[in-house]
Amino acid sequence: MSAHSVLGVKQAVTATGEGDKKELIRRAAARVIASQGFGRSTIDMIATEAGVAVGTVYNYFHGKDDLLRHIFAVEHGKRAAFFSELEKRDLTAMERLAQGLGMHLCAVAEDDSAARIVLQEGLLPHPCVGEARGRGRVLAVFVRSVLAAGAAAGELRPANPDTVAALITGAVQGLLEAYLLGVPDPGGRRVALDDGLSELLALLRIGLEAAK
Numbered sequence: 001m002s003a004h005s006v007l008g009v010k011q012a013v014t015a016t017g018e019g020d021k022k023e024l025i026r027r028a029a030a031r032v033i034a035s036q037g038f039g040r041s042t043i044d045m046i047a048t049e050a051g052v053a054v055g056t057v058y059n060y061f062h063g064k065d066d067l068l069r070h071i072f073a074v075e076h077g078k079r080a081a082f083f084s085e086l087e088k089r090d091l092t093a094m095e096r097l098a099q100g101l102g103m104h105l106c107a108v109a110e111d112d113s114a115a116r117i118v119l120q121e122g123l124l125p126h127p128c129v130g131e132a133r134g135r136g137r138v139l140a141v142f143v144r145s146v147l148a149a150g151a152a153a154g155e156l157r158p159a160n161p162d163t164v165a166a167l168i169t170g171a172v173q174g175l176l177e178a179y180l181l182g183v184p185d186p187g188g189r190r191v192a193l194d195d196g197l198s199e200l201l202a203l204l205r206i207g208l209e210a211a212k
Contacts, residue, residue: 021052021056021060023074024052025050026070026071028046028049029064030117032045032049041064068117075107078107079107079138086099092155100143101201102197105193119176147208150208155209156208156209157208168200175200176193
């Protein structure tokens with residue numbers, strides 16, 4: 001097992017075992033679709049990438065659409081489970097927000113294939129991508145919940161949680177797009193998720209924390 005970290009938030013990565021062929025195929029499909037595009041990707045290519053027979057892919061999935069839906073469902077599930085766990089921890093609103101955003105970015109750093117697919121295919125009227133964008137609201141719902149609870153507890157200043165959640169998730173999306181596209185920072189380096197999240201959290205503390 002290895003782990004990736006963004007601002008100290010670790011995302012454990014467990015090696016796929018021989019028995020977990022479905023996850024092996026999912027990861028292979030994500031890599032192929034991210035690199036080739038959905039339209040050009042084939043089940044043959046995915047099977048080759050996964051090191052399995054074409055028939056094995058069809059043992060688990062009906063086709064490319066089914067695979068793409070599963071890729072996004074797994075990514076959604078990771079975040080939903082982590083956000084649910086955060087709700088049970090004794091954390092301040094800003095700590096909960098930092099850990100939630102950190103996990104979201106950490107999951108992309110560990111495997112950016114699904115994020116690349118949404119970015120590349122986002123302009124196409126593919127129903128699976130539309131569903132993925134809908135599932136992506138799990139982050140906005142989490143952020144809104146943290147903001148509302150923080151304001152109720154007097155930790156954060158009163159604000160419209162829907163509006164602020166939209167602003168925060170938009171900033172995170174912009175950071176991810178800059179990271180995935182390799183946009184350089186003013187120093188000519190590729191935008192780093194750690195640095196971007198640090199800057200975002202610093203701005204949020206200034207703008208959101210209640211006066212003491």
